[in-house]
Amino acid sequence: xxxxxxxxxxxxxxxxxxxxxxxxxxxxxNQLSGSIPLSLANLSNLQLLYLDVNKLSGPxxxxxxxxxxxxxxxxxxxxxxxxxPPEFANSTRLRRLDLSSNHLVGEIPxxxxxxxxxxxxxLxxNQLSGNIPLELGSFHELLVLDLSTNRLNGxxxxxxxxxxxxxxxxxxxxxxxxxxxxxxxxxxxLEKLDLSQNLFTQEIPSExxxxxxxxxxxxxxxxLSGSIPxxxxxxxGGIDIDLSYNELTGPVPLxxxxxNASVQGNPGLCGNVxxxxxxxxxxxxxxxxxxxxxxxxxxxxxxxxxVLLGLLTYGLIAYRQQRKKSPHKxxxxxxxxxxHITSFDGKVVYDDILKATNGFxxxxxxxxxxxxxxxxxxxxxxxxxAVKKLHSSSDDVDHSGFLNEVRALTNIRHRNIVxxxxxxxxxxxxxxxxxxxxxxxxxxxxxxxxxAKELDWLTRVNIVKGVANGLAYMHxxxxxxIVHRDISISNILLDSDYEARISDFGTSKLLKLDSxxxxxxxxxxxxxxxxxxxxxxxxxxxxxxxxxxxALEVVMGKHPGELITSLPxxxxxxxxxxxxxGDSRIPPPSSQVEKEVMSVLRVSRACLxxxxxxxxxxxxxxxxxxxx
Numbered sequence: 001x002x003x004x005x006x007x008x009x010x011x012x013x014x015x016x017x018x019x020x021x022x023x024x025x026x027x028x029x030n031q032l033s034g035s036i037p038l039s040l041a042n043l044s045n046l047q048l049l050y051l052d053v054n055k056l057s058g059p060x061x062x063x064x065x066x067x068x069x070x071x072x073x074x075x076x077x078x079x080x081x082x083x084x085p086p087e088f089a090n091s092t093r094l095r096r097l098d099l100s101s102n103h104l105v106g107e108i109p110x111x112x113x114x115x116x117x118x119x120x121x122x123l124x125x126n127q128l129s130g131n132i133p134l135e136l137g138s139f140h141e142l143l144v145l146d147l148s149t150n151r152l153n154g155x156x157x158x159x160x161x162x163x164x165x166x167x168x169x170x171x172x173x174x175x176x177x178x179x180x181x182x183x184x185x186x187x188x189x190l191e192k193l194d195l196s197q198n199l200f201t202q203e204i205p206s207e208x209x210x211x212x213x214x215x216x217x218x219x220x221x222x223x224l225s226g227s228i229p230x231x232x233x234x235x236x237g238g239i240d241i242d243l244s245y246n247e248l249t250g251p252v253p254l255x256x257x258x259x260n261a262s263v264q265g266n267p268g269l270c271g272n273v274x275x276x277x278x279x280x281x282x283x284x285x286x287x288x289x290x291x292x293x294x295x296x297x298x299x300x301x302x303x304x305x306x307v308l309l310g311l312l313t314y315g316l317i318a319y320r321q322q323r324k325k326s327p328h329k330x331x332x333x334x335x336x337x338x339x340h341i342t343s344f345d346g347k348v349v350y351d352d353i354l355k356a357t358n359g360f361x362x363x364x365x366x367x368x369x370x371x372x373x374x375x376x377x378x379x380x381x382x383x384x385x386a387v388k389k390l391h392s393s394s395d396d397v398d399h400s401g402f403l404n405e406v407r408a409l410t411n412i413r414h415r416n417i418v419x420x421x422x423x424x425x426x427x428x429x430x431x432x433x434x435x436x437x438x439x440x441x442x443x444x445x446x447x448x449x450x451x452a453k454e455l456d457w458l459t460r461v462n463i464v465k466g467v468a469n470g471l472a473y474m475h476x477x478x479x480x481x482i483v484h485r486d487i488s489i490s491n492i493l494l495d496s497d498y499e500a501r502i503s504d505f506g507t508s509k510l511l512k513l514d515s516x517x518x519x520x521x522x523x524x525x526x527x528x529x530x531x532x533x534x535x536x537x538x539x540x541x542x543x544x545x546x547x548x549x550x551a552l553e554v555v556m557g558k559h560p561g562e563l564i565t566s567l568p569x570x571x572x573x574x575x576x577x578x579x580x581x582g583d584s585r586i587p588p589p590s591s592q593v594e595k596e597v598m599s600v601l602r603v604s605r606a607c608l609x610x611x612x613x614x615x616x617x618x619x620x621x622x623x624x625x626x627x628x
Contacts, residue, residue: 548607
């Protein structure tokens with residue numbers, strides 16, 4: 001029974017407890033109030049129970065622990081009070097338990113250690129107290145643990161070393177103390193570790209160097225002391241590190257990982273990084289010797305004079321030659337009429353585009369999107385470009401603030417990303433200039449019964465792989481990472497060989513989009529991650545969800561629609577049958593290609609996980625598809 005997102009109000013009917021054969025009950029994201037009916041404990045066949053994002057109050061019924069078939073329970077984001085029933089330990093098949101964002105008090109039951117199948121446990125944003133039970137170490141298959149924003153105290157149990165599969169651990173905003181255990185180094189699959197806003201002391205364990213999959217490390221706002229271990233130099237590049245507001249001392253190790261790390265609020269630190277003072281060394285003391293300073297001045301001043309005179313002469317000569325060669329203005333300029341970052345003179349480009357599109361006549365329109373209208377412009381016989389005229393006026397574009405951003409985007413080179421040639425803004429129009437791709441959008445082809453037949457199964461698999469590779473590059477190889485925010489079949493273009501290219505990337509960065517309500521401007525209905533309905537914060541995992549929709553749509557030949565809603569009800573060993581969901585407009589694939597198509601289905605299902613923390617990264621998706 002799936003009744004989510006219907007704006008239902010009132011109480012949950014007691015009569016639901018009479019539906020003894022019910023296996024799934026989902027009433028998330030409504031306005032339901034009152035207590036959770038005790039009668040739900042009678043649903044002995046219930047496997048999935050989602051009551052999250054409502055206004056439910058009162059205690060959690062202990063009878064829910066008697067549901068032996070239950071695998072997924074989510075009653076987060078309500079107003080539930082009281083303690084966590086230890087009876088949950090009787091639900092030994094429970095894999096996912098989310099009690100976060102309520103008003104729960106008391107300790108985490110030690111009996112929870114009996115739930116050997118636990119994959120994800122969310123207890124954040126409550127008022128839980130006491131220690132983290134040693135017994136949780138028995139969660140050998142645990143992937144996600146979030147105990148943040150509670151009142152937990154004591155130290156981190158050494159039994160955490162048994163969580164060999166965990167990839168997300170958040171214990172932030174508690175009252176945990178003592179030393180961070182060295183067993184943290186055994187969590188070799190960890191991607192995000194947040195221990196911030198606690199009372200941890202002593203040194204940072206050097207064992208962090210074994211966390212080679214780590215993407216984010218936050219140890220800020222503690223009382224950690226000693227030096228930053230050189231082990232940080234052994235971590236992979238691109239990791240987000242926050243060590244701010246501790247009591248760390250000594251020089252910051254010379255490592256690319258620490259150049260952009262947050263280290264402010266540590267008065268004893270020094271180094272050539274933002275937020276700390278420069279280190280004083282013996283070399284500096286020698287340089288301060290009066291005799292040495294005079295000797296250096298005697299030697300260097302004449303040399304500096306000669307060098308400056310030479311540079312001045314060379315500059316004057318070069319300037320005169322340049323004036324003779326080019327009467328035009330510099331390539332990058334901002335005036336009352338034109339602002340541009342292209343490889344051409346801005347006025348010439350803009351005038352040529354106006355002429356090529358007959359003043360942006362709709363006859364030259366080849367597509368529309370959330371950001372603007374796209375036109376085909378033939379500037380020269382062999383120079384065809386795609387021009388996107390942004391919906392916003394030039395007043396909405398932050399010229400000075402995003403000049404460097406545009407330049408960075410024009411420098412991006414990847415075979416699965418549409419090349420951005422430049423950006424030009426006139427007093428009346430702002431335009432982006434892209435490379436033109438012959439076959440248009442993936443959406444236009446899939447929606448055409450004749451053209452869709454050109455996309456055989458192997459071509460479709462390669463399209464999905466291409467999109468995955470492009471997003472993986474944007475998320476993991478660009479600094480800072482680029483979040484697309486509007487992945488859909490309309491923003492996937494195909495070249496003459498039907499190879500996928502992601503378009504519209506970075507467009508939102510050129511506009512003054514309010515991050516708190518960007519979905520009003522960006523994002524396509526049917527592709528937007530569900531958490532955006534209440535978080536309104538876009539990140540990489542939102543792109544992952546959108547990719548999952550696109551991948552499934554490529555296989556089905558149409559938008560997945562209701563199939564996405566039913567995915568949480570399917571058990572892990574339930575496979576989507578290609579004969580049932582595959583596009584019937586093309587012949588069935590060969591046995592070898594079918595294996596690759598099935599891999600796409602499995603990956604898309606993982607990407608469409610309702611919980612963003614349980615979705616894979618695009619790097620993982622790309623690797624899985626390449627190995628298929």
